[in-house]
Structure formats: C-alpha cells, structure tokens
Amino acid sequence: MQFKDYYQTLGVARDASADDIKHAYRRLARKHHPDLNKEPGAEARFKEIGEAYEVLKDPEKRAAYDDVGKRWQPGADQPPPGWDAGYEFRGGDAEFDAQAHSDFFEALFGRGRAQARSHRASRTPPRAQDHHAKVMIDLLDAYRGARRSLRLQMPSFDAQGRVSLQERTLDVAIPVGVREGQHLRLAGQGMPGFDGGAAGDLYLEIAFAPHPLYRVDGRDVYLDLPLAPWEAALGATVDAPLPDGSVQLTVPAGSAPGRKLRLKGKGIPGANPGDLYVVLHIAMPPPPDDAQRRAWEDLARVQSFNPREAMGAKS
Amino acid sequence: MTTTVSVLHCQVVEDEVWLSLLELCQACGSERELVLQLVEHGVLEPQGDGPASWLFSGASLQRTRVALRLLHDLELNLPGAALAVDLLDQIAQLQRELRAASSGH
Numbered sequence: 001m002q003f004k005d006y007y008q009t010l011g012v013a014r015d016a017s018a019d020d021i022k023h024a025y026r027r028l029a030r031k032h033h034p035d036l037n038k039e040p041g042a043e044a045r046f047k048e049i050g051e052a053y054e055v056l057k058d059p060e061k062r063a064a065y066d067d068v069g070k071r072w073q074p075g076a077d078q079p080p081p082g083w084d085a086g087y088e089f090r091g092g093d094a095e096f097d098a099q100a101h102s103d104f105f106e107a108l109f110g111r112g113r114a115q116a117r118s119h120r121a122s123r124t125p126p127r128a129q130d131h132h133a134k135v136m137i138d139l140l141d142a143y144r145g146a147r148r149s150l151r152l153q154m155p156s157f158d159a160q161g162r163v164s165l166q167e168r169t170l171d172v173a174i175p176v177g178v179r180e181g182q183h184l185r186l187a188g189q190g191m192p193g194f195d196g197g198a199a200g201d202l203y204l205e206i207a208f209a210p211h212p213l214y215r216v217d218g219r220d221v222y223l224d225l226p227l228a229p230w231e232a233a234l235g236a237t238v239d240a241p242l243p244d245g246s247v248q249l250t251v252p253a254g255s256a257p258g259r260k261l262r263l264k265g266k267g268i269p270g271a272n273p274g275d276l277y278v279v280l281h282i283a284m285p286p287p288p289d290d291a292q293r294r295a296w297e298d299l300a301r302v303q304s305f306n307p308r309e310a311m312g313a314k315s
Numbered sequence: 316m317t318t319t320v321s322v323l324h325c326q327v328v329e330d331e332v333w334l335s336l337l338e339l340c341q342a343c344g345s346e347r348e349l350v351l352q353l354v355e356h357g358v359l360e361p362q363g364d365g366p367a368s369w370l371f372s373g374a375s376l377q378r379t380r381v382a383l384r385l386l387h388d389l390e391l392n393l394p395g396a397a398l399a400v401d402l403l404d405q406i407a408q409l410q411r412e413l414r415a416a417s418s419g420h
Binding site for chain 1: 332
C-alpha cells in the first residue's frame with residue numbers, strides 16, 4: 001500500500017490553513033469535476049482530490065493523518081506498526097459507495113458506515129434507498145435489444161446494522177431504442193428493504209462503447225463513408241455498412257466531400273426513430289502505377305478546374 | 316455469496332417515466348426541501364399545481380443529480396448550481412451543433 005500525500009494532491013503546504021485547503025480544493029474540484037470535465041481520467045483525479053479534502057478539512061482526521069505521515073518511512077510501502085489502530089471517528093456523513101475511497105483511506109479511517117438514512121421517525125416502514133449504476137452497451141444493442149449481466153456490489157445490513165458487501169448478478173433486458181445518457185429504472189432492485197419496508201429501485205445510466213464506424217448524437221447516427229474520387233465525380237452505387245445491415249447506397253454524381261446523405265428512420269429505432277447520416281469523404285487511391293498515372297494526366301489535361309480560384313490564386 | 320436476478324422489464328426513464336416529488340427525492344437521495352428549492356430556482360420545471368400533484372419529466376432525474384453533485388462537490392450555493400446546470404445544457408447544445416456542422420456542410 002502506498003502512502004498518499006494528500007497535501008501534494010491538493011497542492012498545499014503541510015501547515016496550510018483550513019481556508020487554504022478549502023480554496024485549493026474548490027479550485028481543483030471545479031477543474032476536474034466529472035460533470036464539468038469530460039476528459040478521461042478526470043473522474044479518477046476528482047476522486048483523489050475529494051478524498052484528500054475529506055481528510056484535510058476535518059481537524060480530527062487531519063491530525064490522525066499527520067501523525068501517521070510522521071511515522072511513515074520515506075519510500076516504504078508498508079505502514080508503521082499499529083498505524084491504523086487507536087483513532088476513533090464519529091460516524092461520518094460519507095455516503096456508502098464501494099469505490100469511493102482508496103485502500104489507504106479505508107485502512108486508516110475504515111469504510112464509511114452506511115447510515116440507514118431514511119430510517120427516521122415515520123409511520124410507515126421506510127422504503128429503502130434507490131441505487132445508481134452505469135452500464136456500457138454497444139450501439140448495436142440499442143438497435144436490437146440485448147441481455148446484459150451486471151455484477152453489482154450491494155451493501156447489506158445485519159441485525160446490528162453492520163454492513164457487508166454482497167455481490168449480485170443482474171440479468172437485464174436492455175430495451176430496443178435506448179439512447180446514450182438515458183436511465184433505465186429497475187423497480188425493486190435497489191437497496192433491500194428493512195423493517196418490512198419496500199426495496200428501493202435501481203437506476204442504470206446507459207453509456208455507449210465507442211464504435212469504430214459510427215458516431216451517435218441522441219437518436220441520430222453518423223457514418224463516415226469514403227469514396228474514390230471518380231465515384232464522387234461520376235456517382236456510384238456502393239455498399240454502406242449500417243448498424244442493422246448493409247444497404248446499397250446511391251451516391252449522386254458530383255458529390256463534394258462532407259455531403260450528408262440522410263437515411264430517414266435508420267438511426268436508433270423507437271416510436272420516434274432517429275436518422276442515419278452518411279457523410280461522404282474522398283479517399284485517395286494508393287500511388288499510381290504507370291497506366292494509372294497516364295489516366296490522371298489525361299484527366300488533368302481535359303480539366304480547367306482551379307479549386308483555389310475563390311482564394312484569388314491563379315493556378 | 317452471489318445471487319442472480321433476472322430483470323426482464325425495465326423502463327426508460329427519459330421516455331416513459333414521470334416522477335412524483337417523492338419519487339424524485341428517493342431516486343436522487345435528496346431531501347424534499349432541496350428539490351423544492353431547485354424548482355424555485357428554475358432548475359426543475361414540474362407540471363401540476365403544487366408539490367402534491369407535481370410531475371417531473373424523466374430528464375429531471377439527471378438534472379437533479381447533476382445539481383446535487385455540484386452543490387455538494389463544489390460547495391456551491393443554489394443560484395450557483397442552477398447557473399452551472401443551465402450553462403452545462405448550453406455547452407451540450409453547442410457541442411451538438413458543432414459536431415453537426417463539422418461532419419458535413
């Protein structure tokens with residue numbers, strides 16, 4: 001286990017004031033928050049920042065962390081003996097999240113004890129919390145529907161309110177027509193109920209795995225289709241691989257690169273299906289042999305086309 | 316211990332679900348008061364005459380969750396979070412237009 005330098009994570013000195021720590025956290029959090037920063041890696045960085053702040057903003061936790069830090073041998077990946085014993089913390093307000101903290105944090109501060117939060121004075125047995133998870137599917141799954149097995153770690157409570165993680169496999173039917181960023185609601189599959197209360201629901205947020213051929217925008221799907229220069233010039237009937245099977249596509253003569261051909265209703269299916277846009281590109285053939293070179297030269301001789309005319313270039 | 320559960324039926328929240336105030340609070344793990352304030356600041360626009368009959372569109376789920384995360388993680392106040400949610404919507408819209416414009420003419 002590596003010692004985590006929370007001061008370094010926040011870029012503050014070891015004697016930084018509570019205000020300095022707060023300012024450093026807020027600045028970094030705005031920069032790396034996964035709702036604001038879609039770069040890959042932002043979420044992992046944000047978690048590190050959040051963990052560092054959770055420790056350093058709390059005087060009790062900070063004192064314990066500083067104490068461990070003083071006794072930790074530089075370069076050692078083993079903690080000093082007895083390092084994780086003897087610190088007591090009031091049950092924090094950390095929400096239960098199996099991936100929320102590093103091993104280092106959990107060894108030092110323990111796992112967040114989930115509070116039965118809705119377990120307040122109420123007449124009817126409380127309904128358990130809803131849960132959220134993400135699921136990655138392929139674009140083709142949205143066209144055809146799919147079955148996905150999800151392994152979820154669910155906290156479960158014993159009679160004393162202690163938490164253990166239980167693994168649960170959910171075999172989910174992904175409905176046809178689901179779109180990126182949408183949520184599926186699985187009734188009764190959230191936190192198990194207690195005291196006779198109803199179980200919570202599970203919400204799954206849908207993400208699409210990147211596809212080598214297709215880009216997706218809401219209901220619409222885009223395919224970049226390369227054409228040979230003569231196909232674009234003369235028109236052609238070409239195979240276009242669509243998510244639900246290839247079609248013969250008629251490319252009009254004189255198609256410029258970037259031209260979009262709309263295939264109505266061939267996007268993500270549903271009551272209101274999306275469209276599929278074929279975006280034309282011109283691909284150059286490999287270096288010509290002698291006969292091909294002569295054909296290009298013949299073409300150049302009979303053409304007076306100057307593509308740079310609008311720029312004022314004479315040739 | 317692993318248990319396996321088959322779920323053959325699920326709903327697409329954004330297309331098929333309207334949430335009551337209570338359901339939205341439960342789905343987002345939020346206090347009722349906070350959702351009321353999000354409505355007051357215009358982050359959420361429920362249909363109906365008052366909290367008891369309000370219905371929130373499925374898209375409210377994601378908006379509420381983003382707003383709650385920003386409030387908590389960035390230590391924003393409500394007007395700040397409301398502004399951020401609106402700006403995030405605008406950015407998403409501009410990115411869609413940019414993509415549409417750059418993938419053809």
